[in-house]
Amino acid sequence: MPVFAGTELTCLRGDRLVFTGLDFQVAPGDALVLLGPNGSGKSSLLRVMAGLLRPVAGLLSWDGVPVAEEPDGHRARVRYVGHLDAVKPVLTAAENLAFWAAIGGAADPQANALAALDRLGVPHIAGVPGRYLSAGQKRRLNLARLLAAPADLWLLDEPTVALDRAAIALFEGLVAEHRAGGGMVVLSTHTDIAAPGGRELHLDDFTPVYDDESGEAA
Numbered sequence: 274m275p276v277f278a279g280t281e282l283t284c285l286r287g288d289r290l291v292f293t294g295l296d297f298q299v300a301p302g303d304a305l306v307l308l309g310p311n312g313s314g315k316s317s318l319l320r321v322m323a324g325l326l327r328p329v330a331g332l333l334s335w336d337g338v339p340v341a342e343e344p345d346g347h348r349a350r351v352r353y354v355g356h357l358d359a360v361k362p363v364l365t366a367a368e369n370l371a372f373w374a375a376i377g378g379a380a381d382p383q384a385n386a387l388a389a390l391d392r393l394g395v396p397h398i399a400g401v402p403g404r405y406l407s408a409g410q411k412r413r414l415n416l417a418r419l420l421a422a423p424a425d426l427w428l429l430d431e432p433t434v435a436l437d438r439a440a441i442a443l444f445e446g447l448v449a450e451h452r453a454g455g456g457m458v459v460l461s462t463h464t465d466i467a468a469p470g471g472r473e474l475h476l477d478d479f480t481p482v483y484d485d486e487s488g489e490a491a
């Protein structure tokens with residue numbers, strides 16, 4: 274039984290039809306990998322899944338209940354990590370993470386923050402302000418949010434950008450662990466990310482073909 278599903282989804286951004294007639298299903302333990310060229314709608318679909326963007330048509334449901342009927346409940350079970358980082362420059366890494374852990378309902382946000390940084394292999398950045406972090410450190414900090422405030426569904430937009438090889442392997446291990454515990458992951462990528470048994474969704478299958486000159490859908 275799929276827990277999280279989308280049926281006949283249509284997404285419009287500005288006046289551009291990004292995708293239409295898109296279906297997906299995600300069950301406990303599943304990974305769904307979103308693939309497609311630049312602009313095909315991977316980020317848009319992740320934002321729809323997170324409840325940040327409303328589809329103009331179609332149904333998004335959790336356990337058969339429309340997500341639109343329980344937006345707060347949906348927010349609580351989702352962790353969305355976009356590819357624009359959300360690191361506040363004046364707060365330290367640990368403060369940034371504790372803030373996110375508190376929003377996610379953690380009982381002890383500080384302890385969770387430090388444990389998550391440790392798990393991501395960057396305990397030494399705990400006291401470093403966000404503005405001094407390298408691109409890869411910021412990315413690890415954002416991924417640490419997944420551990421600092423656990424939730425069933427991870428929605429990850431190009432999660433391995435800026436990560437070194439060791440961090441990519443670490444990330445793949447976290448995804449495997451999350452799935453083994455019944456968690457669900459949807460991620461977009463332009464590179465290979467190991468998600469054994471995961472399914473692929475090709476966004477270009479649902480994208481209208483545009484005429485480059487007129488900008489109109491053909």
Ligand SMILES: Nc1ncnc2c1ncn2[C@@H]1O[C@H](COP(=O)(O)OP(=O)(O)OP(=O)(O)O)[C@@H](O)[C@H]1O
Binds near residue numbers: 316
């Ligand atoms: N806020 C917005 N307003 C208008 N159009 C937008 C907006 N955001 C995205 N788009 C358009 O929606 C389409 C899909 O963009 P999206 O970012 O979802 O693609 P993507 O597959 O994630 O691309 P990439 O691989 O480059 O990250 C693009 O044509 C983009 O220009």
